[in-house]
Amino acid sequence: MTSSEPPGTTPLDPDESEGLLHDHVSTREELNQLEEANIQLGQEWAQRRAVMTNRPVDVLIETFLFELHRRMFHEVWDWAGKIRKTNKNLGVDKAEIRPEVRKLIYDARYWRENSTYPPDELAVRFHHRLVLIHPFPNGNGRHARMMADLVVQQAGRPPFSWGDQSLTSTFELRSSYISALREADQGDLAPLVRFART
Numbered sequence: 505m506t507s508s509e510p511p512g513t514t515p516l517d518p519d520e521s522e523g524l525l526h527d528h529v530s531t532r533e534e535l536n537q538l539e540e541a542n543i544q545l546g547q548e549w550a551q552r553r554a555v556m557t558n559r560p561v562d563v564l565i566e567t568f569l570f571e572l573h574r575r576m577f578h579e580v581w582d583w584a585g586k587i588r589k590t591n592k593n594l595g596v597d598k599a600e601i602r603p604e605v606r607k608l609i610y611d612a613r614y615w616r617e618n619s620t621y622p623p624d625e626l627a628v629r630f631h632h633r634l635v636l637i638h639p640f641p642n643g644n645g646r647h648a649r650m651m652a653d654l655v656v657q658q659a660g661r662p663p664f665s666w667g668d669q670s671l672t673s674t675f676e677l678r679s680s681y682i683s684a685l686r687e688a689d690q691g692d693l694a695p696l697v698r699f700a701r702t
């Protein structure tokens with residue numbers, strides 16, 4: 505499975521692939537379709553709760569962040585919404601995930617209260633920090649993009665376009681996304697903010 509993945513994806517550990525809730529899935533395309541249908545449901549759930557309502561829940565809350573991942577993947581993976589139990593080539597040590605997520609949430613709330621950054625930059629910084637933590641066995645990119653969309657929507661801005669096509673399947677787009685993330689790793693957020701709005 506690993507060698508055919510586009511760049512910047514996290515390989516699944518064998519025991520994590522075992523968390524697949526469907527036993528008839530044999531190709532990556534089938535898996536993608538199942539995941540996409542589930543993500544769609546998660547997105548509708550999030551929009552109803554956090555955007556299209558008179559009493560939106562704040563998305564900068566730990567329980568919301570984990571619940572969103574669960575809603576995006578719970579029909580496909582039994583580890584949906586659960587912190588990863590193994591270390592990866594990307595992401596903090598598994599023991600640091602919970603405290604790092606908590607710190608990120610506090611930082612982002614502070615940025616919001618103090619208008620430390622313009623709303624797009626705030627949401628993109630949040631996205632970048634979250635994928636660097638890499639809380640879940642998989643789905644970190646898609647989850648962190650949706651979180652950023654919700655954060656920016658709650659600031660009254662439209663959701664991001666993230667290159668305007670499927671980042672998971674378009675090789676070139678994915679490469680620009682990953683290189684913008686790498687520039688953010690070096691402290692320059694501008695390319696990622698630009699990418700998020702293309």
Ligand SMILES: Nc1ncnc2c1ncn2[C@@H]1O[C@H](COP(=O)(O)OP(=O)(O)OP(=O)(O)O)[C@@H](O)[C@H]1O
Nearest residue numbers: 512513514635641642643644645646647672685686
């Ligand atoms: N050098 C890097 N710096 C920061 N983040 C990175 C880097 N390389 C990869 N990432 C992030 O890790 C994500 C991949 O992690 P994972 O496979 O858990 O997410 P995913 O949702 O399955 O992936 P996808 O982006 O294909 O939808 C990428 O989408 C990207 O956000």
Ligand SMILES: [Mg+2]
Nearest residue numbers: 513514642643
């Ligand atoms: Mg992945």
